Amino acid sequence: xxxxxxNSLTRKKExxxxxxxxxxxxxxxxxxxxDDSHIGHARSLYVFDIIRRYLQYSGFEVKFxxxxxxxxxxIINRANELKIEWQELVKRYIGRYYEDLKALGIEKxxxxxxxxxxxxxxxxxxxxxxNKGYAYEAGGDVYFNxxxxxxxxxxxxxxxxxxxxxxxxxxxxxKQDSLDFALWKKSKEAxxxxxxxxxxxxxxxxxxxxxxxxxxLKTDTLDIHAGGRDLIFPHHENEIAQAEALTSKQFAKYWIxxxxxxxxxxxxxKSLGNFITIKDFIEKYRDVNILKxxxxxxHYSHPIDYNDKKIEESRQALDRIANFVFKARxxxxxxxxxSSEITxxxxxxxxxxxxxxxxFNTPQAxxxxxxxxxLTYKNMDNAVFVKTSEKVLEDLSxxxxxxxxxxxxxxxxxxxxxxxxxxxxxxxxKFALADQIRKKLEEEGIILEDSKDGKTSWRKKL
Numbered sequence: 001x002x003x004x005x006x007n008s009l010t011r012k013k014e015x016x017x018x019x020x021x022x023x024x025x026x027x028x029x030x031x032x033x034x035d036d037s038h039i040g041h042a043r044s045l046y047v048f049d050i051i052r053r054y055l056q057y058s059g060f061e062v063k064f065x066x067x068x069x070x071x072x073x074x075i076i077n078r079a080n081e082l083k084i085e086w087q088e089l090v091k092r093y094i095g096r097y098y099e100d101l102k103a104l105g106i107e108k109x110x111x112x113x114x115x116x117x118x119x120x121x122x123x124x125x126x127x128x129x130x131n132k133g134y135a136y137e138a139g140g141d142v143y144f145n146x147x148x149x150x151x152x153x154x155x156x157x158x159x160x161x162x163x164x165x166x167x168x169x170x171x172x173x174x175k176q177d178s179l180d181f182a183l184w185k186k187s188k189e190a191x192x193x194x195x196x197x198x199x200x201x202x203x204x205x206x207x208x209x210x211x212x213x214x215x216x217l218k219t220d221t222l223d224i225h226a227g228g229r230d231l232i233f234p235h236h237e238n239e240i241a242q243a244e245a246l247t248s249k250q251f252a253k254y255w256i257x258x259x260x261x262x263x264x265x266x267x268x269x270k271s272l273g274n275f276i277t278i279k280d281f282i283e284k285y286r287d288v289n290i291l292k293x294x295x296x297x298x299h300y301s302h303p304i305d306y307n308d309k310k311i312e313e314s315r316q317a318l319d320r321i322a323n324f325v326f327k328a329r330x331x332x333x334x335x336x337x338x339s340s341e342i343t344x345x346x347x348x349x350x351x352x353x354x355x356x357x358x359x360f361n362t363p364q365a366x367x368x369x370x371x372x373x374x375l376t377y378k379n380m381d382n383a384v385f386v387k388t389s390e391k392v393l394e395d396l397s398x399x400x401x402x403x404x405x406x407x408x409x410x411x412x413x414x415x416x417x418x419x420x421x422x423x424x425x426x427x428x429x430k431f432a433l434a435d436q437i438r439k440k441l442e443e444e445g446i447i448l449e450d451s452k453d454g455k456t457s458w459r460k461k462l
Contacts, residue, residue: 003058003357005224006301008232008255009155013359018223019253024060026052027213027252028226029235030112032069033093034078036277037100039291039306040228040261040268046292046401047258047300048226049106053399054356065216066109067209068094070116071192071202086192100278104288105401111216115208119194122203122211125246126183126196134245138174140186140199146179149241155255156233163233181238183207206238210251214243225252229260229301259303276306285311289402293318296362296400317370321397324373325404327380328390330457336383338391345385345392348372352396362400369396415446419456422448 003016018024028048031037037045048066055062069075070090079086094114101108115122126142129135135144146152146160153159163179175182182204187193193200213222220243227236236255243251263274281291293314298304340346348371355364376389394404422437438448441458449457 001354001357004359005254005256006359008257019221022060024055024062024223025217025219026062026224026226027065027217027222029209029231030066030068031097032072032074033090033097034075035093036096036279038268039276039278039281042104042278042291043261043295044228044258045106046104046295049401051360054360057399063217064109065111065213067212068112068114070114072205076191103282105403113212113216118212119203121215122207123196125211126207128246135183137198140201141174141182142184142198143175143180144183144241147177149245152241155237155240181206181234206235207242210239210242220247220249222252224254224256226256229257232257258300262305264307265305289318290315292402296366299363300360320373328386331380331383331386336387338388339384342385342388344375345389349392419458423456
């Protein structure tokens, strides 16, 4: 079954056919490094990591580019606020960004270009737009002439007249039209700057993505351009205008946008005290897989609201998988083989694939995983079934970036030793000591279950 993707450009679900099948080029807008990444960033990073993983699982050769914006008004303002050089601020938060990627279990992109390392190409790109009549210099700034590009607004679905409402030219701006946007900004005193034909300055935000996506993917037309829904206008609209004005070719065949994240119904904001960084979440909950389960519970294109109730539901859902794995491995580690001919397991695997083929529908894919767990519990006396199910669960979970290995305790040998000590105490009639060990394990999140035949199994506390 072919993969179908909802294309924000055409506003409909379409069969995914890359330009040079099986090769796929993907560009996604990355972070601006002026502060720690928050859980909204985590959703974006995670969603597009899943899409990359699933395309690779489906046999595509994926080249993936995710940029880093390392010069920007926010960066300059934050550096001034902290009274440090902007380069120092950038270095600090790029390092912390990569810490977050590692904690999330998200691999680096094939290329992660920084804006400041591609200034020369941006200057050249801007000059070509000027030469073609799509851009103009004004007092050291360079602007894109929106009215020269008739297709402007095709991604956001707005007409130029609609866009003009509420837009005005600022007192310090020299642009000819209120809708024209900056390609190059003249630097103020003590701001970062680079030489250009129009004087010292720095690139606008929009130009960096057009330039770096085409440069590092080595194409004028991307298969997929991805980002948050909040970037459709003006950022992605402006990217299209710049790129298509220069090349006269379609900039991206498919546009994928994820929905936005709110906190208990409110936009995340430091002033509201609901700003949750990735590091904050990990410090509180210890297991980033809980956050991933939360994200998986909603379709990537839908908005999602973060609250304590949903995080607790996500934790419990994760525990269901973890406890299944604990029990399955007790059985499956015996000398049995995996079978590829168990019809019920194959049917569930096909349901997972069907869900992911349908615009990466993770709630339905997750439902298939729980169907597999429930089915296997009914067949726990069949070691081949359990072993096969465990392997399929591991494979499907890996596509979703959930590492079954990480659902285990790091101190299994210590736990086993304590259980043996408890059982020994029981045999010797030292029941107070046995109860003490059991209680200590429960405090550590371990529940013991004694069977009628005297064996003790253990699981993660729900």
